[in-house]
Amino acid sequence: MIKKNDLFEAEITAMTAEGSGICRADGMAVFVPGTAVGDRCVVRVVKVLKKYAFGRLEELLTPSPDRTTPDCSIAGPCGGCVYRHITYEAELKIKTQRVRDALERIGGFENIPMEPILGAPSRTRYRNKCQLPIGLSKNGEMQMGFYAVNSHRIIDTHTCLLQPEVFDRAAEAFRAWQKLSGESIYDEAAHSGVLRHLYMRCGEKSGEVLVCIVANGAKLHGEDLLVKMLREAVPEITGIVVNINRERTNVVLGRELRTLWGKPTIRDTLCRLEFEISPHAFYQVNRTQAEALYNKAAEYAGLTGAETLLDLYCGTGTIGLSMASRAKKLIGAEIIPSAVENARKNAAHNHVTNAEFLCGDAKDAARILYERGERPDIIVIDPPRKGCDAAVITTIAAMRPTRVVYVSCDPATLARDLKQFTAENYNIEAVTPVDMFPGTAHVETVVLLSKGEVDSKKVRVEFSLEDMDMSGFQNDATYSQIKERVLQQTGLKVSSLYIAQIKQKHGIIERENYNKPKSENTRQPKCPPEKEAAITEALKYFGMI
Incomplete structure (x- = not known):
């Protein structure tokens, strides 16, 4: 039986969902970060549990053909990117296999109709949002970067290859201002000091940049100097704001904003729609891949202009609004009131007149449609990482849409939910993984489910709204x-x-x-x-x- 600090030779044969390599020692699976399938290596055991263990790469004996030289010096300790040491082709294969494995092992599906993964045009500089925690180093100076894996220890970072270069310039100007102004640094344990996070957003298409300083207080020392230094370093900047967060919390943003200069929002364009984005507003962090995902979802929806489209978990309405021009009517449902208000504003701003947004869950939407004598022809769902509640899937099935388009950010909960959908007599017609976050372990998936056979020109399903059980609403x-x-x-x-x-x-x-x-x-x-x-x-x- 292996024990802590044991050394052994092994070959990496597979990858975990979190991006660690898998090898075996004494019949036990050992998870080793920073390795690649095909690596022959020496591994040191660092932790042993009942059914598996964790290891550390001690020596690389024979490298995998998938290996490449990492282009980031802190990728290991930062932990945000787990695949910078392998080629992008290998990363896409791993993510495709992760989706397939989940559907087979958790969902129990065979002969899955998988389409090729939608890879990103670039592995770098794709994020339009960045939030950098701020703390004190051991020598008492400000440090700013990302939390190390499973900790609140800050890895001081002067550049991140996932963020646009403009964020690097803004962060360096902010560091220089802090030294000149002497503004205090927030201490999480003591709940004292002012500077908590530097939070930045940019519009990929508009080029607008918003810098937000999250502070444990309403005022900063040297605000005029901060504005001057940021504007000189970042001519693209369109707004500088202070977010006031006095709470003892890990939540980054507080509720109150104060504008120091410019405007407190940025604009950007997604699927030909323009969105006004505040620090609090949800917006896809990889705009280019979001368009690829939304286009695939629209393809699966197969709208002809005659359908009622129901967008569940609609958030601020981006997916539904991107399809509204192809539908007779769009109805969005979201349980968070502020998100519903943002969705309505987004519809009005883009002159979308066939959209309605309801504050509620799937059962609320079903009840309202039932009372009106309406039914959705197509339902799009984009649930959080935990997936759908079983009752939501039952409600969707009761509404009997001809197609359901499921957008998932977690293959495991997707597989679980698809198992229930098939029990409700829905068929899996197509599955497409989408790489929204290159370099990281995350993978999105778009799935088309249908009642009966799908015809690209016409789908007919006989049903009656009277069949719907409304007793639980x-x-x-x-x-x-x-x-x-x-x-x-x-x-x-x-x-x-x-x-x-x-x-x-x-x-x-x-x-x-x-x-x-x-x-x-x-x-x-x-x-x-x-x-x-x-x-x-x-x-x-x-x-x-």
């Missing part, structure tokens, strides 16, 4: 959804306390002490009549009364 509206509905319909802002009062008035039982005062003698403000009427309308809208 009641009494589940959240407080955020009720507030969003009231604000949308009346322009009024209502508190959770007022909602609780009206729910109680209509006999909707709340859990014990929910939104109730701690003291029985505490006087509560009474909900005004106009807000009571608005909340009552929302409760009716959500089928709760």
Whole structure:
């Protein structure tokens, strides 16, 4: 049995999902970062668990033909890029195999209709967003870069090959300003000091650049000097802002922004649509590959202009809006109110008049469509890394779309969800991996699912909305959804306390002490009549009364 610090010779035969090589010692799998399939090497055991172990590359005896000279000196300790030591062709093969393995081993699928992976035109300088944590080195000077693997130890970084060169210039100007101004550095443990992160965004097409300083406070020393130095170093810059984050949290951005110079947003173009991007707004970090992914999703959707398209997990609406011109109607559903508002603004800004965005989940969208006598012909889903809840897949199947286009950022949860879709009588028609983040272990996948055979010209499926089970769509509206509905319909802002009062008035039982005062003698403000009427309308809208 192997133990810690043992040395052994082995050949790397496969890769993990995280980008480590796999070899075997005494019948146990050992995971070794920085290796490639075909490497013959000496490995030192650094950690042993019950079923597998972790190793470190001690000596490379015979290199893999896939190996190449790494172009980044900190790729190892940084850990963000796990494939800079192999060719891009080898990286794409690994990512394709990762998707295939997940579908076969987790999903149990055979004869998978895999299309070639969509590789990126460039492995470098593709990211349009960067957030650099700031800390103090052992000698008391500012350091700024990326966290080492599985830690909050900052690897001081002066250039990153994933970021555009303009970010390097802005970061160096910021470092120089900090030395001149003497502005303090945030200490995570003591929750003291000011400078927390340097956060930058740029528009690939527009060329606009936004620099955001995340601070544990509202003011910086030498703000005028900071603006001068950044503008001189980065003529492309269009905005400089301070983000105020006084919370003890690992979340990078606080809620409040203050503009030092220029405008607090940038513009960029994606799939012929223009987006206004704030520090808080979601936007694909690799715009070029996002277009490739969205185009493949649109190809799979097969829109002819006569269909109702439902975009679940729509976020700020980018995928659905990129297809809206090819659909009769677009309906987006998203549970986060701020994202829904951004989606509506994006539609208005791009003069998209056939789009509607709902605040809610799949069941909310299904209920609304059912009440209108509508059904989606095609559904696009782009869930978070955890994938879809089983109830969401059941709801999608109940709506009986002819096609479902699943965009996934995790092959394992994709395989699990596809297994349920096939149990709901959906067939996997096509699978395309997409390399959104070259150099890293991540891989996206687009899948086409269909009810019956897919014909490029016409699909006909007989169904009835009466077949849909709507019994589970009641009494589940959240407080955020009720507030969003009231604000949308009346322009009024209502508190959770007022909602609780009206729910109680209509006999909707709340859990014990929910939104109730701690003291029985505490006087509560009474909900005004106009807000009571608005909340009552929302409760009716959500089928709760």
